Amino acid sequence: MPDHDSKSHAASSDHESRDRESPSADPKPSETLGPQQHELLGAIMQTAVDAIIVINRRGQISHLNPATAVMFGYDSEELIGQNVSLLMDQPDRDQHDGYLQHYQDTRQAKIIGVGREVTGRRHDGTLFPVHLAVSEIKTGSETYYAGIVRDISDLKQAQLELAESNRLLEQRVRERTEQLRQIEAQLARAERLAMLGEISGGIAHEVRNPLNAVRTSIYYLLNATQPTAQKQAEHLQRIDRQVTKIDKVIRTLTSIAKGPQPNSAACDLIELLDDVIDSITVPASISLEKRLEQPELIADVDANQMAIVFRNLLQNAIEAMPDGGQLVIETSTHRMRLIDTGMGITAEDLLKITEPLFSTKSDGMGLGLSICMALLQKNNVDANITSEPGQGTCFELTFLNQGDGGR
Known part of the structure; x- marks a missing residue:
């Protein structure tokens, strides 16, 4: 050199x-x-x-x-x-x-x-x-x-290596993204299967008990040697009640399966709630108080579906206060709260309260709130449930599709 x-x-x-x-x-x-x-x-x-x-x-x-x-x-x-x-x-x-x-x-x-x-x-x-x-x-x-x-040979080589590293990284990201998508799909399928299993078990329980009662009454009517007219009537009425109960389960499940889309229009929710209150029986031991920020609460919803929600929530509040209490209805510009002083719900049960076929009532089917949540979601209404055992429950609705009266 x-x-x-x-x-x-x-x-x-x-x-x-x-x-x-x-x-x-x-x-x-x-x-x-x-x-x-x-x-x-x-x-x-x-x-x-x-x-x-x-x-x-x-x-x-x-x-x-x-x-x-x-x-x-x-x-x-x-x-x-x-x-x-x-x-x-x-x-x-x-x-x-x-x-x-x-x-x-x-x-x-x-x-x-x-x-x-x-x-x-x-x-x-x-x-x-x-x-x-x-x-x-x-x-x-x-x-x-x-x-x-x-x-700039080293620079060019570094750029090539960086480009190759980026290409490999992007490829890995695509691969991981696809893996995550597949895992999510598998989890969703597993969740659907698990939910199907829970629903199937719940349906079996809700239908099996009435069927056993029907079977017992039919067996009596077929095998009694000389049944009195009164006994026959009692067993026939028992069969009718149990068949009605089974029919209610089927109709409820059908309404969930159909999942009709809402026919939304501007609706005064305070007026709608008053109509629902008039259609049910509020025990005298329960005081009803309204705290309204303004006389109207307008939102674009399906009035029929919201009536189902209101009826279910009011009925739940009433049943939560068997010994009486207070039911407060509060409204603001775009919110409504239904507050009861009933038995309340534990933190553990609160996590499952909207799941199909879960109920805190001994004779409940556990479908009411799950139907309500489905209808609220279809009507673009957010729902939030807070509760304390022995203190009561607050069910808050936030209406996202505001009508003219909500502005």
Whole structure:
């Protein structure tokens, strides 16, 4: 490997001597510098990590630093006086002199004053990416161009590795996303199957008990030797009650399965609630109090479906106060609260209170609140239940589809 530092300096000095001896030689920028500045410039050239190449107006290399020789694999003497296109790849190699002449004629820069990425060519013919920044230097009547060349092979390799890492990461993200989607689908299916199992078990319980009572009564009627008319009537009435109970279970489940879409229209919910209250029996032991922020609460809902919700919630509140209590109805701009002072619900039961076939009542089917929640969701009404055992329960409805009266 040649001593690039000493040879580069010698090559530059010899070339300067030849230029001084020839009247046609290009004057050097260093001729205008004092000894100290000349020494500083030489030190910068010698120690710079990037290649520094100075060319004249004809594109010939007049100065270069040791890093240039190392980067391109030449001895410094080989490059002095050569056209700088020697260090370029096609098409820049053939077009460089044209670029230079075009700039000198038109002052329209394609490279001068514009940093860009180009391809360098080493002595052995290998190509490598470089960043080239060229500036124009004026010294008296002469013009030179100084180029700073940085080998960006490592940068390009890092960019390729980063792009590949990003590609692999995106691929992994897509794979994990698909796995999560499949897991979610499996969980949803498992939840549906679990819910189906719970519902099936609940239905079996709700239907089996009445059927056993019917079977017992039928067995009596078929096998009693001389049943009295009164006994026959009692068993027939018992059969009728149990069949009615089974029918109620079936009709309730059918209403859940059908899930009709709401026929929404502007509705005064306070007036609707009053109509529902008039249609049910409120025991005298329960005091009913209304705390209305304004006389109307208008929302776009299905009045028939909301009537079902109100009836169910009121009935639950009444049944929660068998020994009497207070039922408070509060309204604000877009909310309604039904607050009772009944038995309340435990925190554990509160988590399951809206699940199908879950009931805190010994004789309840556990379908009322699940139907209410389904209807509220269809009508774009948020529901929130809070309760304390022995203190009572608050059922809060927030109506998201406000009518004119709710504004």
